[in-house]
Amino acid sequence: MSKDIIILIPNGRRIKIHCTPDTSFLQVLEDVCEKQGYEASEYNLKHHNNIVDLTSTIRFCNIPNKATLEMVEADKKRVEANVTVGLLLDDGERRTAEFAPNTNLFDLVMSLASNELTTMKNPTIMYMRQEVIGISALKEKSLRQLGLIAGRAVLRFLDKTETSQANVSSVYRAKPEKAKREDVTTEEPMIKNIQEHSGTSRESQQLNEHKAPKDKDIKPIDPVKLYKSIKMQQQQKIITKNDNKSDKNSSEKIADTVSRESVKATSSKRNVETKAQKKIETQEELERRLKIEEEVTFVGSQKAIAFMQPEETRDELSDLPDDFYELSIEEVRKIYHELQQKRIEFENTPLLTSTKREELEKQVSQQKINTYKHVVVRIQFPDNIILQGVFTPTDTIRDVNNFVKLHLQNQDKEFQIFTTPLKESLDPDTTLLDAKYVPCVHMHFRWLEENSGQPYLKDDIYLKQTSSDAASILASKYRAPTRRKLEDTPSCSNNKTSTSKESKLPKWFKK
Structure with a gap:
């Protein structure tokens, strides 16, 4: 089975190499070094903090498919020398000589066993279960x-040479002549007895008496007894088969019922356990969500907190292979289908005037204001620290800039806040609602001038960091849609029900 091995190079790149079971690790290292311009003699391959033996092959390495090997600098430069090769012939003779590592096997055989090479049809060299067949x-x-x-x-x-197949099905050989004669003599009276046992028993006896002297060893057979014995054997076989079937069926039914009951019991237990765990988890999450402000350490106004970006997400983004960004045929088809549907929707929808479009945009913005009372704003700095604050949809980008400026260590230096992808600078007078940043937005920070290496935020903020888990819970709490109470009061509803009941009464029933 072929394998794909990923090599991690010192420059941070990852290269995938397709290997066969007979490929050596030295060949893998040399291929990688040729592609990237390194010297193979100065590096080794490491797997799980263990240096790999470069002379071994993929077959005996016990390394899984798509394993990652790291290219590490060697302590000493690898020096090549002549190899003393012992060529073992069929008759047991061994011929030794020294050769350079770059010599091919044909020249090796010609120098040690040239006479034997001419007599062979398929000359083969075997080394560590590697077979090299043919000139x-x-x-x-x-x-x-x-x-x-x-x-x-x-x-x-x-x-x-080509060997015959090892797994050949067994062939039934022909029986000898004596056995054939015995079978014929026993089969003939059995057939005749079955066909003519009702009225021709004497004739069959006479025929058997005429045939008997031909073979001295064969005795005359009574057809009636033979027929009865055959019937008895058939009945016994049928009875044993029925008994076996009934036993099997009963045992299978019992096993099925037991297995079903056990599966039901285990499944019910698992369901109860999972439900109990979910209830416990939901209760714990709700309690933590309600008391999250006690767990979080606020840094300043607007319920500001600071936390570091989790390392797991950064590892996942950095470890994505190159194949992840290549689109498959099915994905291209889905994208094309979505584009066709959008085109059909645009063609079928009626044209809108500018006033109508503005009205629709106002309705959408009003719905957002009604549903979302808060906007969670996160500003990520180049040192992977994130500053989080809570604003309202009517706040402007200028308010966010002032919020960031209050927490900076160097407040006199000019900076810029932007969003990605498609880096976009923000107008300070636009509101968060108009910029479509409701209910949350993730921004980035950069200095307009070169940074001198000083920390971005104040020293107190770095000391009062919160966990990323708590920050995400706090953000989800404030960006959740608000649940408004119904405008109708219970008194109004009671009055409505009473008037509806009174209206349903007939006129003649009223006093």
Whole structure:
């Protein structure tokens, strides 16, 4: 089975290499170094803090598919030397010589066993369960590709002929003549007895008497007894089969009922446990949501808090492979289908005037004001610290700038707040509602001049950081839609019910 191995290079890149079971780790390292311009002799491969043996192959490495290996600088530069090769022939003779790692196997065989090479149809060299078959393969394969750079090795040289298939189905052989005669003599009276046992028993006896002297060993057979014995055997077989079936059916039914009851019991237990766990979790979450302000340490006005971006999200974003950003055929089809639906919607919808469009926008903005009373604003700084504040939809970008300025260490320095993607600078006079930042927005901070290396926020803010979990709970609490009470009071509803009841009464019933 082929494998894909991911190599982490010192410059931070990841390269995927497709390997076969016979590929050596030295070949993998050299391929990576050729692509990225490194010297293979100065680096090693590490897997889970263990240096990998470069002479071993993928087959014996016990490394899973799509494993990540790190390229690490070696303590000493790897020096190549001649390899002492022992070529083992079929007759048991071993011929040794020294060769350079770049020599191919064909030249090795020609120097050690040239006479034996001419007599072989499929010359083969075996090393560590690697088979190199044929003259063309021997010319292409070198000692370096086998993982041999220095030291000693034994190669086996043989003729790989086509062997017969090992798993061949068994064939039924023909019976000998004596056995055939016995079968014929026993089968003939059985057939005749079954066909003519009602009135031709004497004729069959005479025929058997005529046939008997031909074979001295065969005795005359009584057809009636033979027929009865056959019937008895058939009945016994049928009875045993029925008994076995009934036993099996009864045992299977019992096993099925037991298994069903056990599955039901286990499933009911699991459901009860999961429900209880969910109830406990929901109760704990609600209690924590109500008391979250006690857990959070506020830094300034607008319920400001500061927290660091969680490392898990950064790791997930950095570890995404290159294939993640490539669209598959199904994804392209979905995007094309969505675009077609949007085009149809635009074509079918009636044209709106500017006044009508403004009215619709006002309605949408009014709905947002009614549903959302707060806006959660997060400003991320280059050192991955996030400043969070709570505003109203009518607040402007200028208010957010003033909020950020109060918490900066150097308040005289000019800065800029922007949103991504498609970096967009914000007009300070626009409201958060007009900028479509309701109910939450994530902004970024940067200095307009070069930074001298000082921290962005005040020192007290770095000391009073809260956890990212608590910050997310606080944000979800304030950006949740508000639940308004019904305008109708209970007194009004009672009056309505009474008037409706009175109206339903007939005229003749009234006094």
